[in-house]
Amino acid sequence: MDELFKDYRKLSGIIYPPFSKLPYESFFYSFLQNHPLKETLSENYLPIFWTETYLKHHNNSDLENKLISIDSNKHYFTIIQHDDGIKNNIPPNTTIYSMGTNKGKLIKTGKYIPIPLTYYNPELFNLYSLKPKDIFVSFIGSITHNCRKLMYNHFFLKPKTFLNIKKWSNNIDKLRQDQFLEITSRSIFTLAPRGYGITSFRLYEALNLGSIPVYISDIFWLPFQDKIDWNKLAILCPINQIPTLYNRLKSISTEQINNMLEYYKSVSYLFTYEGISNYIIEHES
Numbered sequence: 001m002d003e004l005f006k007d008y009r010k011l012s013g014i015i016y017p018p019f020s021k022l023p024y025e026s027f028f029y030s031f032l033q034n035h036p037l038k039e040t041l042s043e044n045y046l047p048i049f050w051t052e053t054y055l056k057h058h059n060n061s062d063l064e065n066k067l068i069s070i071d072s073n074k075h076y077f078t079i080i081q082h083d084d085g086i087k088n089n090i091p092p093n094t095t096i097y098s099m100g101t102n103k104g105k106l107i108k109t110g111k112y113i114p115i116p117l118t119y120y121n122p123e124l125f126n127l128y129s130l131k132p133k134d135i136f137v138s139f140i141g142s143i144t145h146n147c148r149k150l151m152y153n154h155f156f157l158k159p160k161t162f163l164n165i166k167k168w169s170n171n172i173d174k175l176r177q178d179q180f181l182e183i184t185s186r187s188i189f190t191l192a193p194r195g196y197g198i199t200s201f202r203l204y205e206a207l208n209l210g211s212i213p214v215y216i217s218d219i220f221w222l223p224f225q226d227k228i229d230w231n232k233l234a235i236l237c238p239i240n241q242i243p244t245l246y247n248r249l250k251s252i253s254t255e256q257i258n259n260m261l262e263y264y265k266s267v268s269y270l271f272t273y274e275g276i277s278n279y280i281i282e283h284e285s
Contacts, residue, residue: 001044001045001046001047001070002047004066004069004070005046005047005048005066007062008048008049008050008053008063009026009029009047009048009049009052010049010052010056011023011026011049011052012052012055012056014055017119017201018177019119019121019124019177019205020119020120020121021119021120021121022119022120022273023049023051023052023081024079024081024099024118024119024120024273024276025048025049025050025051025052025079025080025081026049026052027120027273027277028079028273028276028277028280029047029049031273031274031277032045032277032281035277035281037281037285040285041077041281041284041285042075042284042285043075043076043077043093043095043284044074044075044076044077045076045077045078046076046077046078046090046094047078048063048078050078050079050080050081050082050086051080051081051082054082054084054087060088063088064088064089067088067089067090067091068089070091071091072091072092072093073091073093074091074093075093075094075095076090076091076093076094076095077094077095077096077097077280077284078090078094078095078096078097079096079097079098079115079280080096080097080098080099080101081098081099081100081117082101083100083101083196083197084101085098085101085112094111095111095113095284096111096112096113097113097115097280098112098113098114098115099114099115099116099117099118099199100114100117100197100198100199100200100221101197101198101221113223113283114221114222114223115223115276115279115280116203116204116223116224116270116271116276117197117199117200117201117203117204117221118201118204118271118273118276119201120273122272124181125181125208125209127181128181128182128184128185128209128210129185129209129210131182131185131186131210132186133186133187133188133210133211134160134186135160135161135162135183135186135187135188136158136159136160136161136187136188136189136249137155137158137160137161137162137187137188137189137190137191137214137246137249138161138162138163138183138184138186138187138189138190138191139151139152139155139162139163139164139165139190139191139193140162140163140164140176140179140180140183140184141164141165141166141195141202142165142166142167142195143165144195144196145193145194145195145196147193147194147216147217147218147239147242148193148195150239150242151191151193151216151242151245152165154242154243154245154246155191155245155246158246162183162187164179164183180205181209184202184205184206184209184211185209185210185211187206187211188211188212188257189211189212189213189214189235189249190202190205190206190209190211190212190213190214191214191216192206192213192214192215192216192234193215193216193217194215194216194217194218197221198217198218198219198220198221199215199217199221200215203215203234204271207233207234207264207268207271208271210261212234212235212257212260212261213234213235214234214235214237214245214249215234215235215236215237216237216238216239216242216245217237217238217239218238218239220236223270223276224267224270224279227267227270227279228267228270229263232259232260232263233260233263233264233267234260235248235249235252
């Protein structure tokens with residue numbers, strides 16, 4: 001299959017978010033090639049860079065034909081970042097390790113398993129790791145889901161809160177990038193509401209910057225639930241509980257905050273590209 005899908009492993013050249021150095025689907029493909037367990041996996045790997053392909057071609061009949069040509073009775077697994085999930089028809093016995101998708105498109109075929117919506121830039125966050133926490137809670141981003149509007153209205157003018165709302169764009173200038181890193185690293189809590197997809201890069205950016213993420217969503221896309229306790233790692237807030245969220249955050253003690261940050265350190269290896277890849281390979285072995 002490697003040869004069959006080689007045309008669908010080309011990078012689009014689009015970098016999003018701007019801090020990212022390498023798309024995860026590409027990293028996993030290379031990582032697997034040299035892994036000692038490669039030949040022992042229980043399912044066949046579909047070696048397609050779905051997100052890069054969809055960024056270049058929203059619909060691709062040639063890819064659809066290639067997928068139809070493979071044996072639909074075999075078991076497969078594949079990796080995707082794209083918020084819409086896999087839009088092509090794939091064999092029914094396919095496990096999809098997905099960084100995040102839309103609930104309504106959890107789709108025609110396949111079994112979805114959450115993995116972190118994160119990116120590769122291991123040196124970046126070290127520059128901001130020791131900032132003093134002088135902001136209680138912050139959010140820098142765009143209104144890409146109604147929960148973000150509700151969140152903004154609830155936190156507007158609350159003490160020690162920093163909110164900066166701008167129109168969404170996949171081109172984020174350096175000034176705004178630096179502001180995001182600076183403000184998030186100075187925040188005790190970082191609001192991480194779902195957006196177009198049901199999760200957000202911000203959830204993992206906050207953890208990397210030493211801030212507690214406040215994940216607001218109608219459905220929680222939480223990876224590694226067999227290995228970690230998310231209630232020790234983040235604040236999980238259903239959308240209907242936004243009206244009480246500020247007071248909920250105010251009730252959390254400094255000791256609880258420090259315990260959550262320490263807990264993240266103990267499991268942070270899972271949220272690296274290598275950690276995610278080893279988890280998938282372990283799951284497939």
